Amino acid sequence: MDQLVRLVDLAADEGLDVLVDGVQGHLSSFDFYPEWTRSWHHRNVFTDPEAIEAQAVLLRTLGGALAGRPNLIGLQLGNELNNLVEHNPVTVTQVDHYLDTLLAAAREGLGAPGGLVTHSAYDAAWYGDDHPFTPEASARKGDVTTVHPWVFSGDCARRYGPRSPQVQHLAEYGTELAKAYAVDPVRPVWVQETGAPEPHIPAADAPEFARETVLNVSGCTNMWGVTWWCSHDVDRSLADFPELEYTLGLFGSGGRPKPIAESLAATITELRAEPWTPQQRETALVLDCAPSTRSTSGPGGTYFETWMDLRKQGARPAVVLAERASDETYLASRGIKELLRTP
Template identity: 80%
Template sequence: MIHSRRTRAFAQNTSQRHRQGKTGPGEDPIPTLRFGVNYTPRRGWFHSWHDFDPAHAREDLAQIAGLGLDHVRIFHLWPLLQPNRTLIRRTAVDQLVHLVDLAGEAGLDVLVDGVQGHLSSFDFYPEWTRSWHHRNVFTDPEAITAQAELMRTLGAALADRPNLIGLQLGNELNNLVEHNPVTVAEVDHYLDTLLAAAREHLPPDRLVTHSAYDAAWYGDDHPFTPEASARKGDLTTVHPWVFSGDCARRYGPRSPQVLHLAEYGTELAKAYATGPARPVWVQETGAPEPHIPAADAPEFARATVRNAAECAGLWGVTWWCSHDVDRSLADYPELEYTLGLFDSSGRPKPIAEAFAEAIAEPHTVQLRDTALVLDCTPGTRSVSGPGGAYFEEWMRLRAEGLRPAVVLAERAADEGYLAARGIKEVVRLP
């Protein structure tokens, strides 16, 4: 049943009950398991920032809180925040702070993404990075300095907001590499610089993160690496999408490969971390049509939450997205119009009720004392993605009832590391 709007304190207490077990041997327990949604404004999509209406945002946020969720992830647009390399618009920053406050009134905590960047198949660049003024946003020193200043400004503006989870550099910034060629070393410098800037004004208990789409994990020689995702920032974010590698079409929308994809993405991310205690956040997952037919979407949501919640060290699950894109807006890929928990009129869809029911269940971390060894190079990373030999063997074991952990080949003989993760046996691909 869909819940009425609740206060933040009630959200925290309810979330506390979701975690029934410890995170695993050698790890500190995570006090809450968080469930939220990526906020897509119902009226005007993210173009609504051009004429921000607090009343409309308040209505959307009340609907979200009514599902029993405890947080939202929100996105302003980079060109509106920083239309000139040396100009950050105070009005735009104030709008963002206002939205964070409105979320707090609804009982919702907030993660703020800074550099947008990429959203729902559209890329948003300030004019000072384009055409006659083209700058590579990842490598141009002045462009990096400008983005760092934007993150620093957002951190200063939001530092005292009690419902702020933290700052993220931007949404799936690795989508921008096609038009901004970059090396692994240059990506590392870019991320390190912006993460430090985002951290500068925030209290130590707030998160600083970054995100990447699945090519970071599955793409051969992609310059955003699994190591960067799993070792930079305060936790690891994963965006396990069923269309990556054509997963849902390859295996079917009800297949184990689809229903356990978020669980798999969480376990894969844990393997690349330097230590066993680093949390993982399933920060984007959703049920895009036609990959997941509408009739299958509720069960997909239930299974995704249940299976991911069995993973030790899971921070939470944040659904993409809150509201469908209105079909009056043109030129989106078809799947982007159907991803919401609410339709474009604000009515909850069957998937909304399924998601609300799934997050209200008790969730218990399950033992993973057997690990499947992942042996790949940057140039063969695709073995771990849909269609790859490693992915298929992990899923075969999972379908047989085993819950395999993932361990990198270079750690497979490290007894201390394996013991810290509770792994007693390692197995390799046939």
Template identity: 80%
Template sequence: MSTPPAPAPLRFGVNYTPRRGWFHSWHDFDEAHAREDLAQIAELGLDHIRVFHLWPLLQPNRTLIRAAAVDQLVRLVDLAGEAGLDVMVDGVQGHLSSFDFYPEWTRSWHHRNVFTDPDAIEAQVRLLTALGRALAGHPHLIGLQLGNELNNLVEHNPVTPEQVDHYLDTLLAAARDGLSGAAPGRLVTHSAYDAAWYGDDHPFTPEASARKGDLTTVHPWVFSANCAGRYGPRSPQVRHLSEYGVELAKAYAVDVDRLVWVQETGAPEPHIPAADAPEFARSTVLNAAGCTGLWGVTWWCSHDVDRSLADYPELEYTLGLFDSSGRAKPIATALATTVAELRATPPAPEPRATALILDCAPGTRSVSGPGGAYFETWMRLRTEGARPAVVLAERADDAGYLKARGITELVRAAEG
């Protein structure tokens, strides 16, 4: 009888926010500045970054992709590789830290719904294909993601779940086509902020997140549904939030072996006071590492936004592991120490034998978010020492599925 292959080592990284000029630095990309930032990240013992170019700079006209901007992105990937860091590239930005970046050909007199307009979709196909082809031969590339939290754009681009499915399928195929010449194992993914999981009628669905792309990405933020405000910054609900996000995502997957990536989590002030941030980071990473099927954790973010830049929400200015002068903050030390410990003694979590049944009828997704009855039952069980998995009600009678996940006991939320 053959022995199943050992799981791949967990990945630990950070979302890269340039220290000088934030993402506006793409307007005058400086290799020396990037090298300095990347060296600081590598010194923490992290193994990868996630990077974001700006859509208007890459594709200022629907039929024009600027070679110089693509070359900047490729160069950053290579600089990261020189620092010992692998890179995940997000293609369509889209949304970053409360700002939306639309090319002018989608706006005002030329307004096009970026999710439904055929010309706008075709333009994004061209962009993702071009990025994939430019990046395919670079050994430090992890893969290509469609864009950062594209579901943040639904307010100005009304869309139905069926149209979202078409949009994601089309763009994922384009990214795969672009990377078709890459070495095996390159990822093609997409991401959504927490409304996809907790928003009752949000058009981006948990099923789309958990079934499209090569793995599931989750962005479990403590301000979503006022989690930290409801329960407190040191609460179990806050410190187990990323763990819960992984388990919730696994429930919606069809493939029981599908990996989940905690792709964004961070310590936003005042939701997490600075004094609590190091322990929050440590507990978040350790709790997530107790999940089977975890790909890795990528912290948000590398560097604080400089306060000389105006109009950001207050929490955006202090999310970095490094401050805006480049000094490592206590949270950076805590994260580096935790990662080193997990690398020295890799976790080997057992499957979760007990599962809490999630009966989430259409329009009731919020029961599984902070403040919801299901969320609170799961957290109570976790606080009492259980390690509950999540199982959708429609899979609760599927003996083969439960066996594949190692589940031997089911608990209904109402029975708590």
């Protein structure tokens, strides 16, 4: 804890804000577990009562140690925890209990006024049929919805091409999809992870991809922010990383900015000089899918392609769940006046 607090304070000295993850989950293509859950007495991190309580103790302790730090954004339960379901079978109900328990522990640790308390999942939560981490959990639990719209999800970049509208509007689409599942019509959405992984996005296309991604997302209402993954390339002397990790950074492993960094910096400067004011989206495409057909909203799915076709034609469609399509009060709260449906 002392080392972590020191690290957060060093970040403050450099003008950096920090969100601290409790259980790391997934990072640079490796899954991280509490080591005692991996021994001969394996514990399911999502369902074992003692494992859940241990994680709750960790989050309360983290919150107490970091509370009051001026550069602390808040606590996140862990990064893309749903990567761990393969070795920790869990049901939707058990995931909900897990998230509720740990979010409460994080809030207790931070105290008042505290900071953001949230969680994150990779795209299977949005696109994966019957995946136990649901869109509802992502969009309704915690203080902000986080989305990780990677271009390799659903083979998006390879399916449509690295310069395609489907790729350049993917983060915008993910943001609008997340807003549809929220109960609160003004709940903020954080594009927490997006990036330009080779070979999905060739290096020559990365600067334009970064610019278009940020500009398109900035046209969404209720945007909390965008964070880019990642800062630096992994040095080639470090073995056993997937190939894309070696070139995923904004900076080379030696610290020099790459063209994508320069493009991103210029785009941010432009937006700060003349902020792009988002306009309410008056037209929405109705999404009618059950947990077992969630993939229709992912790349290659009928709903995804219909939304993208509308976007290519110049429309700026919102997303509305079929179950809310007749709720006039809800539609009015989002400024929606026209509903469209997939063929």
